[in-house]
Amino acid sequence: MALEQTFVMIKPDGVQRGLIGDIVSRLERRGLRLVAAKLMQVSRQLAEKHYEEHRDKPFFGELVSFITSGPVFAMVWEGQGAIAVVRQMMGKTNPQEAAPGTIRGDLALSIGMNVVHGSDSPESAAREIALWFGGETPLKYERSMDRWI
Numbered sequence: 001m002a003l004e005q006t007f008v009m010i011k012p013d014g015v016q017r018g019l020i021g022d023i024v025s026r027l028e029r030r031g032l033r034l035v036a037a038k039l040m041q042v043s044r045q046l047a048e049k050h051y052e053e054h055r056d057k058p059f060f061g062e063l064v065s066f067i068t069s070g071p072v073f074a075m076v077w078e079g080q081g082a083i084a085v086v087r088q089m090m091g092k093t094n095p096q097e098a099a100p101g102t103i104r105g106d107l108a109l110s111i112g113m114n115v116v117h118g119s120d121s122p123e124s125a126a127r128e129i130a131l132w133f134g135g136e137t138p139l140k141y142e143r144s145m146d147r148w149i
């Protein structure tokens with residue numbers, strides 16, 4: 001499995017509920033490596049672009065309002081098979097169907113406020129990292145523990 005980078009965002013509900021530490025800790029403990037991060041207020045333009053594949057869905061307006069309603073914590077994580085691993089750790093989109101042990105299965109109840117976003121494919125990851133971290137280059141570094149993971 002190739003070394004991959006994936007875009008992960010803790011949504012406004014996760015930030016408001018004080019879940020940044022828990023979610024970051026889960027990803028770190030799994031062995032993934034944080035290579036970029038920022039706490040930011042999302043503009044309407046960025047939210048609409050990020051979710052453009054859902055533009056015609058009935059929930060699009062509410063989704064954009066929600067994502068722009070408060071700060072989000074945007075990150076890039078790196079690791080072997082990171083894209084699928086993060087998706088698996090997030091659990092199903094609807095937290096009521098998400099397995100216990102997953103982020104949504106442990107920490108959320110409603111589909112509208114499901115605390116976390118993670119890229120769903122290599123194409124999405126490349127697009128989202130460029131969109132959210134445009135000019136910034138994720139750091140390249142090794143941790144002493146990486147050879148044990």
Ligand code: UDP
Pocket residue numbers: 059063092093111112113114116117118120
């Ligand atoms: N969403 C929603 N209502 C729905 C479906 C999705 O509010 O019926 C929101 C939900 O917060 C989800 C986001 O839209 O996380 C993007 O949907 P997607 O299908 O891409 O799910 P994800 O990749 O986040 O699991």
